[in-house]
Amino acid sequence: MKIGILTKKFTRKEFLNYLIGISGAALAGSTLFPLVKYIMPPEGVDRDIDVSQVNAAKVGELMPNSAKIFRFGNKPAILLNTPQGVFKAFSAVCTHLNCTVQYSQETSHIICACHNGHFDLNGKVISGPPPKPLEEYKVYVAGEDIIVSKV
Numbered sequence: 517m518k519i520g521i522l523t524k525k526f527t528r529k530e531f532l533n534y535l536i537g538i539s540g541a542a543l544a545g546s547t548l549f550p551l552v553k554y555i556m557p558p559e560g561v562d563r564d565i566d567v568s569q570v571n572a573a574k575v576g577e578l579m580p581n582s583a584k585i586f587r588f589g590n591k592p593a594i595l596l597n598t599p600q601g602v603f604k605a606f607s608a609v610c611t612h613l614n615c616t617v618q619y620s621q622e623t624s625h626i627i628c629a630c631h632n633g634h635f636d637l638n639g640k641v642i643s644g645p646p647p648k649p650l651e652e653y654k655v656y657v658a659g660e661d662i663i664v665s666k667v
Contacts, residue, residue, distance in 0.1 A: 571663055572584070578596075583595060583597070605652070612628065626639070653665060
C-alpha cells in the first residue's frame, strides 16, 4: 500500500518508522529542555551576592527564646534571641543537605526538619547527620537596629 505525503510515496513501514523517529525526537526534546533550563540559571540572576552586613531586625522585635529568619545576601540566615536575652546569628542553611533550619522554643535548639539535625545555641551539632556546625555571624545593636555581619 502506498500513502502519499507531499510528493514522495512512502510504504507503510517507512511511514511508521518516520512517525516513530518524530515521536522519539519529541520525547527527547521534552525531556532535555526542562533539564537544561534547570541547570542553567535565568538571565539577570546574581548567583552569589556578597554581603558583609545586614539590618536583620529592630530592637524589641524578638522576644527572648525566639528567632527570625532573614536574608543574608541570597541565602537565609537566622537571628536568635536566646532564653538569656543574648542575640546570636547563624547561616540558616543546614550543613547536611542545605535545608533551611528553624528554631525550636521547646528545646532551645536550632533544628533541621529535613533529617532531624539538632544544633545548640552556638551552632554546634548536637545530633543528627550534619557534618559540621552552622556558620556564625557577628551581631551588634546600633540604635534601634540589630545588625548582623560576617565574622
